[in-house]
Amino acid sequence: MDEAIRAEVVEVTGHGGDRIQAYFAAPLESGSRPGMVVIHHMPGLDRQTKETVRRFAAQGYFAISPNLYWREAPGADPDDAAAAARARGGVPDERLVGDVAGAADFLRGRPSASGKVGVIGYCSGGRQAVLAACHLPLQAAVDCYGAFVVGEPPEGFPIAIRNLKDQLPDLVCPLLGLFGEEDQHPSPAETKELDALLSSHGKEHEFTTYPGAGHAFFAVDRPSYRPEAAVDGWGRIFAFLGRTLEG
Amino acid sequence: MCTYLTKHLEMDGSGKGAAGWIRVTAASVYFDHPAHAPADHTLNVDLLNPDLGPTARVALELEPRSARQLAEAILELLSADPAAPAA
Numbered sequence: 001m002d003e004a005i006r007a008e009v010v011e012v013t014g015h016g017g018d019r020i021q022a023y024f025a026a027p028l029e030s031g032s033r034p035g036m037v038v039i040h041h042m043p044g045l046d047r048q049t050k051e052t053v054r055r056f057a058a059q060g061y062f063a064i065s066p067n068l069y070w071r072e073a074p075g076a077d078p079d080d081a082a083a084a085a086r087a088r089g090g091v092p093d094e095r096l097v098g099d100v101a102g103a104a105d106f107l108r109g110r111p112s113a114s115g116k117v118g119v120i121g122y123c124s125g126g127r128q129a130v131l132a133a134c135h136l137p138l139q140a141a142v143d144c145y146g147a148f149v150v151g152e153p154p155e156g157f158p159i160a161i162r163n164l165k166d167q168l169p170d171l172v173c174p175l176l177g178l179f180g181e182e183d184q185h186p187s188p189a190e191t192k193e194l195d196a197l198l199s200s201h202g203k204e205h206e207f208t209t210y211p212g213a214g215h216a217f218f219a220v221d222r223p224s225y226r227p228e229a230a231v232d233g234w235g236r237i238f239a240f241l242g243r244t245l246e247g
Numbered sequence: 248m249c250t251y252l253t254k255h256l257e258m259d260g261s262g263k264g265a266a267g268w269i270r271v272t273a274a275s276v277y278f279d280h281p282a283h284a285p286a287d288h289t290l291n292v293d294l295l296n297p298d299l300g301p302t303a304r305v306a307l308e309l310e311p312r313s314a315r316q317l318a319e320a321i322l323e324l325l326s327a328d329p330a331a332p333a334a
Contacts, residue, residue, distance in 0.1 A: 076300070080301040083295070083301065083304055084295075086275055087293065222287065223286060
């Protein structure tokens with residue numbers, strides 16, 4: 001594999017039939033390819049999210065990140081789009097599921113797609129990755145420190161989300177969870193609770209909690225970056241996807 | 248962590264952003280990840296005019312200490328000036 005890729009902006013059909021923009025990257029080398037949907041974090045479809053999309057493509061995946069804020073802010077800078085989405089109360093769960101479905105369909109529609117698609121999300125996207133995997137025909141899900149998969153959002157929460165406890169019985173695929181021991185959202189107690197809940201539902205999952213790491217330890221452009229946790233985490237992600245998407 | 252916690256306010260004033268001066272009609276105030284400041288969390292203020300679109304925004308990302316100093320300075324000045332209405 002020579003890691004040569006092509007990256008571009010595309011349109012996909014998201015929730016409610018809306019056409020939304022997405023960032024898509026694909027290996028140039030021919031061959032059957034699984035797909036990965038990358039769910040961006042609260043700050044939007046930013047440079048680091050695009051870097052993550054390209055990383056998956058360089059590893060041999062069709063990869064895509066739908067712009068979840070396209071409706072509020074078509075063509076705007078990611079930070080302006082994030083501010084506009086926040087001002088309007090964030091992304092409703094139903095819309096998120098529809099947009100991920102559209103992105104996954106786009107990947108399955110590539111001429112040499114294998115048909116297997118996984119989802120990964122960071123921060124708010126971690127919860128949304130689990131949410132998507134409870135509603136869509138996906139083959140793998142990766143939750144990187146997503147808050148409120150379990151646990152209760154605080155009172156007066158401006159974004160209309162709730163935890164996913166009642167949806168976990170519907171989880172359709174194996175889940176990889178990567179968390180920081182010093183994180184408070186999700187806290188180690190919450191990820192332990194999630195671990196126990198998934199076990200009680202008989203859902204295949206693999207969790208790692210890194211000591212010395214807090215929230216957003218994968219974020220190379222933030223002070224929260226923890227190289228040891230991030231390097232090990234990337235290794236676990238590709239090992240997990242190798243088992244679930246490439247088998 | 249993502250706190251998500253956000254205060255939404257109606258505003259009446261003006262601000263200067265990327266596109267020059269705009270009328271400011273709304274604000275979001277939240278303690279969460281910054282887009283630019285070199286910190287895990289900052290006190291963020293978006294001064295907005297939603298009618299003009301998402302780029303009509305004046306944005307601040309302040310270290311908590313700076314945010315408190317700013318807030319206290321604003322309240323102190325408003326309290327000291329008899330021309331400023333109390334509310």
